[in-house]
Structure formats: structure tokens, C-alpha cells
Amino acid sequence: MNFKNFLFFTMAAAIFALPSCKSGSNQNNSSAAATEEAQGTPQVAEVTGAPKVPAPVGNRGPKKWIVNLETTETEGIIADSISYTFWTFNHTVPGSFIRVRVGDEVTINLKNAANSVLPHNIDLHAVTGPGGGAAASTSAPGKETSFTFKALNPGLFVYHCAAPPVPMHIGNGMYGLILVEPAGGLPKVDREYYIMQGDFYTKASAAKKGVLEFDNDKAVAEHPDYVLFNGKKGSLLGANMLEAKVGETVRLFVGNGGPNLTSSFHVIGEIFDNVYLEGGSTISHNIQTTMIPAGGSAIVEFKCDVPGEFVIVDHSLSRAFNKGAIGKLKVTGDANPKVFNAKTLVKE
């Protein structure tokens, strides 16, 4: 592709991505939320690190919230005892889970740590406005910025740092999820968890022995060394397994930060009763594997009918086998032979 074609293509893509093109064609459209006035004085919203999520919004009306986020550049464990220089929102990969209701007015305070080398910002896909807030929130090291938006569309949205070069900021872990619940809230379930996939491109640090850092060439080639849930190999294994009991309903808020790969999200031995396709308002049923685009999400729900360890994977399986995209949900309780019965054939 020559440069002119590339330019045209990118511009065309940018036009399609304009926020004003957001349409609310279903019953949960954005115009209703726009007219609903948020009440009260702003409160600091509870945010959580994965796999936890904040409490459901329930049946309340629209309110005003303050969400405090700090951007950092810090070393952390990526796999086994290997360190990597992550860039984060609130010190974790993925960043804090934000949970609001449609019609809420949300003030994002973004502080960039004083010892950051680079500027950072935040583009929330839940924002209707230029750059999803990116330009308004660009913060030099040690500085803080703020902007307010009204959540017009319900859904599960990705947020990420959009400071150039963006693939690097995202590749280092700068992403998270913001859930905008519809009026009345999502239906009640027994368990909710937060999972976010990301692809990581690494090389040995030139300056610091034993530490990995971002590899630009591998990222451009889209050849990741790690594909991970929640920023760390084994983040959902062993003592960190997700838990549920037989008979309980489980809801997973699943995001994909990318920067490059699309996830084929699957839980081995379960069928998703409900999938909020791409994190939107269309609910599909009886799904085995759901596609989650980079910079996109899905909400999946299922009932735990039998006990066991249920393996969570990206069903592009080399990523699960070789690059870390694997976790587990441990379901405890009584066996249900009518649903599943493992027969042992005893030879006499």
C-alpha cells in the first residue's frame, strides 16, 4: 500500500469511528439517558482491581461520580519470576474496573505519577466526546487532568491510554473496563468477575538485567511472547482460581486490551447461557466461544451445574498452551450425575 492509499484508508476509518456516528437503535438508546438529570453531589466511586468488580448499581437513578486514576510505569511479574516494565492505571494490569449507570455524570481525575517518564491519558470507549477524553486528559509526568462526561450508552466498554505511540502504551498494559449498567441494573447473579486479555511483546532490557520490556519490532509484526489474562501468567490459576458453587450463576466481564490480537473466548466444559455480544445490548444464547475484538468486550453468563475445574482459554489454542492465555474457574459442590457422569470401567 503506498502512502496515499494508507492515508485515505486511515482517514476513512477515522470518519467511521467518529463518536457522533453512535446510533442507539434499540430500546436502550442514548437519547433517553441524555435527558435524565444526574442527582446529588459527586461521590468518589468505588473501583476495583481484577478479578473483583464493584457492587452492582441496582435500581437507583443517575448520580454524579468522581473516578480517581493514577498512571504509573512500574516493574511487575509477568510470568513465573520474570519481571516486566508495565505501564498501568492504578498500579494494576488491567486497570481498575469502573462501574456506573446510564445517565451518570462521571468526572475522571487522571494523575500521572511524578516519576513517570512519559505523558499518559485516557480514552474511554464509554465517552461520547472527542478522543473519548484523550486530549482533555493528557497529563505530563507529575501533573493531573480532569474531565466530566455523561454515560449515554449502556454496555461494557474498554478504556485505554491513547498517548502516542498508542500500541506501546496499550502493549505495556494501559487498559481496563468501564461498565455502564442500564436503568434498573443488570439482572442479579451470584458471582461476577473481571477478566481482561492482552498480548505482550518482550525483549531483555538494555539497561536492567533480568527485566523484560516492550519490543517494538515484535509488536509491529504482531508476534507476542505472551498472551495473558489479567496481565500475568497464572493470574487465574492455583490459589488465584475463580470460584463458584454448584447451582450458582456466574457473570464474567471480559475485555480485550490487545493491542493486536482478537480473542476467541471460551470456557472448557461450559456453554454460555447468555452473551452480551461485544459488550452491547444484544443478548445471544447457548454460545460455545465468543469473539472479543481488540479494544472490545463481552459479558458472558452461565449457571454452574456440576463441580469441577473449568478451564478458561483463548481458543486460539497456541496462546493458551504456549503463551499463557489460560485460567480456571473452580466449582465446588455435589456431583450431578444426571448432567454429567464420569463412568469408571473396572476390568475384572
Next chain:
Amino acid sequence: MKRLILYKLFGGILTLTFLFSCNKQKSDVASNTASIKVVSDSIGFISANVKMVYIPGGEYKPFYGSDSVRVTVAPFLMDERAVTNKEFLAFVKANPQWRKSNIKKLYSDSTYLRDWPNDLTLPENANPDAPVCYVSWFAAKAFAHSVGKRLPTLDEWEFIAMADDVSANARLKPEYSNNILDLYLQKDRQYRAVKQSKPNYWGIYNMFDLIWEWTDDFNSILTTNDSRAGQYEDKNLFCAGSAISSTDVLNYAAFMRFALRTSLKANYTVANLGFRCAKDAETQK
């Protein structure tokens, strides 16, 4: 001696011009500024023993703009290294109005010279030969005046930044951007002394390995007078949009510098942001 007086006069005029332009922009603070005694604003000149390197200039392709745009950089002189803690201390000794306790709020945010315990003492563990940081653009500009120089323009700075240690323009070498990126990823580099690493092709030190540097026109992302520039609004600097207005999408290091510059305001002071000085080539005899 005559020369010194001339400099003082010149400095006074510069300061006045400077104030005037501020007044024009911020009329709400103009009256405050005017009521403070003007005398203290004149710059006390100090001597600086920094080697300046002659850069012949030339035509170059800026990082932002379309592929066909070329910018001509006139010959100029550039300090071989950044301004150090020690030199900035000498500057504030000669210029009380730029001391930590005296600096006008208009000219700096609250973290100006953050780690200095008082007006005339460097931070306890600071290397006197490390670059001075936590200085605003206003303060950097005033320092430059005090040594009879100016801040480099963005084009001048980026023109030099094209060089590696063996060539004037290394942008097309695949390792060029990655090598800079390796440096950019390391934290707390600003505490090291200047001139401890290899100089580049021009004999200029520390373009990438210690600090970010102020340029005179840091907030003008568009470096050209090209009429087509209008289509490149600064919002294109964010997300993938930034790729539209760049001539070199693989130069991640340059993206970072431009990102940093767009995040700044002239009164900002930042932990890893300092400066070096430049001069027009003609005035050097």
C-alpha cells in the same frame, strides 16, 4: 565593560517585550504584573562556559506533516549539553526574581525547583553537574537570556535529533528509533551528570539519555507554514489518529517527544524536563 552595559540594556528590552506579550495574552493578570516593581524583572547576566557547536542547518523532513513537506533550518549554534544544577544556582543567585520563593505564580506551577531545600541550596543528593529539572519554560527562557542566548526551536532540536554518533541523519536506520527507545524507557536518568555518554555526530551530548528538553516553540506541533497543515489538527496526535499526521510511523521515540510536548504548558515544571540553550549563528563572532 561597555559590552556588559549593552547586554543589560538589551536584556531589559527583551524583558519588557516579554512582559508586554504576556499582558496581551492574559489581560486578567496584566494589572497584577504591572503593579509589581518592574526593576526586579531585569535579567542579571551570568557567564556560562558551555561549548557551543556550529550546526550548518539545512533542509529536513519534519516528523509531523505530510511526506512532501520540507523545512529549512538556518545555521545556528547549540550548547553541547544541557544546563546543569550548578549553573541554574548561579542564575538564581544573580536573579532573585527567579528564586524559588520569589518566582511569580504566572511563570511557574507549585513544583518549581521542587527538591531544593531553599532558594540558594541544591537538593541534598543532587549532582551539581546533572541537568536542572523542575524548571518552567519561562524560567528556561530567562536563563537563556541571562547567558545571552535563547532556547532552541523545535525544528533546530529535531534537526540535531536526527543524528546518531556517526551520521547527521540516521532516521532510516532500523536501530535508530529502537536505540533511543531503550534510553527513554529507563527511569530517573535525570540525576546523572551531563557528558558521561558518547556525543552524537555533531559533538552534541545527551540528546536522549538524560531528560526531555524545552524548546522555544514546544507547543506548536505544526512546524511548517504549509497551507495543508490545517488538516492536521492536534487531536490527531491521539490514538491511531496520530499515525495519520506522521511521516514516520515507526519512529516511536519521536512520537514520545511530541506526546510529551503536547502535554506541557509554559508554567509546568516536571521531574525529567530541563533545557539547553542555542543562538543564531550570525551573532557569534
